[in-house]
Amino acid sequence: MTGRILVVDDVATNRIVMKVKLSVAYYEVIQADCGEDALRKAKSERPDLILLDVLMPDMSGVTVCEKLKADPDTADIPVILITAMADKDSKMKGLEKGADDFLTKPVDEIALLARVRxxxxxxxxxxxxxxxxxxxxxxxxxxxxxxxxxxxxxxxxxxxxxxxxxxxxxxxxxxxxxxxxxxxxxxxxxxxxxxxxxxxxxxxxxxxxxxxxxxxxxxxxxxxxxxxxxxxxxxxxxxxxxxxxxxxxxxxxxxxxxxxxxxxxxxxxxxxxxxxxxxxxxxxxxxxELAVTDSLTGLHNRRYALHHLDRMLAHRGTSIAVMMLDLDFFKEVNDRHGHAAGDSVLAVVAKRLRAQLRSMDLVARIGGEEFLVAIPDADRTRALEVAERLRLAVGSTPIMVATGAEPISVTMSVGIALSQESEDSAKAILKRADQALYDSKSEGRNLVTMATASAA
Missing domain, CATH: 3.40.50.2300 (Response regulator)
Incomplete structure (x- = not known):
């Protein structure tokens, strides 16, 4: 079924006719024979839409509509009022009480089903x-x-x-x-x-x-x-x-x-x-935006980066360079200058990284002082060129964190892995990029290292 519709009419024949029209379009139909019954079933059955006759013995459809809209549990259910009278007053009262439309009997089936859809x-x-x-x-x-x-x-x-x-x-x-x-x-x-x-x-x-x-x-x-x-x-x-x-x-x-x-x-x-x-x-x-953004740097966070990288890797036919970047000896920055200064350094580093990349490139902070960059359509030469540019952008100019404060110099190590046909997940390529980053750290830091290809 594509929707549950409550049909409210005190005349059984009218309800049956309406049910036939709606059932042909594969709607599930619930029936009520008076206003009180309509209010009860609207609250208990939670229909997706209500077709409501205006003239009923216990209360008018307009009153029922008003009560439905006043109840938080039923206020969002769309209501179409149906009546044999085409007078303006009835229509205006219904619309003003929250009805979504006002159809006159005999109801045109084409108009009814279009309005329901x-x-x-x-x-x-x-x-x-x-x-x-x-x-x-x-x-x-x-x-x-x-x-x-x-x-x-x-x-x-x-x-x-x-x-x-x-x-x-x-x-x-x-x-x-x-x-x-x-x-x-x-x-x-x-x-x-x-x-x-x-x-x-x-x-x-x-x-x-x-x-x-x-x-x-x-x-x-x-x-x-x-x-x-x-x-x-x-x-x-x-x-x-x-x-x-x-x-x-x-x-x-x-x-x-x-x-x-x-x-x-x-x-x-x-x-x-x-x-x-x-x-x-x-x-x-x-x-x-909050769910996928790192609040300190404004970059995407780890959750978004891993999901997006998986999507990038799913598009075969394009080579992707994935880089793991880590600030060297960042603990010393926090110990010497304080965590507030360390946060300021991370925010500036993020800006410098983003300034060197295209809008189509992915850049994210994935934890602590560690960043991830993914560049589509990049071969070995371009990947090394971009990585060196990022390393220099971060390390060539000391960072001012406060007026009169001592500038803070930081450097960055980078590990690169190029996507392979045998890899189908972010986890696999990140493992190689992370190993390349470890190699950069082991060789003295402030270096760029390219990962070797994994075994097929």
Whole structure:
């Protein structure tokens, strides 16, 4: 099954019809016949989505939706309200109480399944981000800072100027956010990360039919606008293209003629979800950065380095030079100048190493005063050349650790191993590089030594 859906309706026939439609698409269906039953099963069964009839004998679907959203255990479950009434008041109440959509009976099967797919995808993304956030928190990583959130930026991409002006006027006073008109030809301009709109409102048809759908696809493919929310405007009753828009990644759809109140509510909902995802993503990114970064030097740590080196070695056809680097007599630096000075030396050494390498090269602190460097597409000559450059960059200039303090001179020994076809893991090549480093130390330190090839 691809998802568990709770169908709530007091009429058994309606539940059966809905179950048949959903079962054909391989969804598991749970049934409830009233509001109280829906609340119990939502809490105990934890469905992925709820289809909720508005008119029920014990309480309205809107009230059930409100209770679901007020309970932390069920607040994140998407809700689609279904009713035989198409009046604006019922729809607005449902949307304002947290419903994700509002469908009118008889429910169009194409529109229903498209909306279900869209909401389940969004639900899965939220769950994954939340799980990663919890993992980061359990590992003790700091949460990302909560930035001040001003009004959201809303970009209107209409088929023509007059229509765009009508849309903008309709949103004025609705507190939906800062609204701007964006011509179609500028919509794919390279927005700066701070300038990218939070929500795009796009007509399905712009200069030509389906031009808006193509624009949606382009926006979703670009890093700067990939996480922007998108609301697609379609001709009345165009369920087929609504399904296409949702499958392309639109967060919501709305049909013409536009209702200003509904548009504003849906924009606010999209903005709220977008910001929640941004916060989760920021926290996860910060946690992952902490998980793979050495806090003292800013270089990658041992965990990341070994995993990344394994991935580099997995790409056959390219020679990799792996270097183990170790500062000579570093204990004497700590004993003579103190551990704070020793930390400053390590931070400067890290900067010097990084300055000599390309962005594609791997450099990591793997413990104490020991570093690892991996260079793809490097033969013996290039490996020796880079290693000598690194050794000189560290040892040729004394390090100033504090104003007025005595400069500290350090040297570095290096061991190199070139990847071999017979080696398929970081452990194997590191063993040879580590032996070469030991040879450099044994021969007097401040030297570069190339490892011999291992036996096949």
């Amino acid at each position: 869209s909401l389940l995808r969004a639900r899965d993304t939220q769950r994954e981000l939340r799980l990663r956030e919890e993992t980061c928190a359990e590992l003790g990583f700091a949460e990302g800072a909560t930035a001040f959130e001003g009004p959201g930026r809303i970009a209107l991409v209409a088929p023509d100027g007059p229509t765009a002006v009508v849309w903008k006027h309709a949103l004025e006073g609705k507190r939906a956010g800062k609204v701007e008109i964006v011509p179609r030809e500028h919509a794919l301009a390279e927005f700066g990360t701070r300038d990218a709109p939070d929500v795009f409102v796009i007509s399905a048809d712009l200069a030509s039919r389906n031009d808006g759908l193509r624009l949606l696809s382009d926006l979703r493919s670009r890093p700067v606008t990939r996480h922007a929310a998108t609301l697609m405007i379609l001709p009345s009753g165009d369920a087929e293209r609504a399904a296409i828009a949702l499958d392309l990644g639109a967060g919501d759809i709305l049909y013409e003629p536009l209702d200003a109140d509904e548009l504003a509510v849906r924009i606010k909902t999209q903005l709220r979800r977008k910001r929640q995802s941004d916060r989760l993503r920021s926290t996860v990114d910060a946690g992952l």
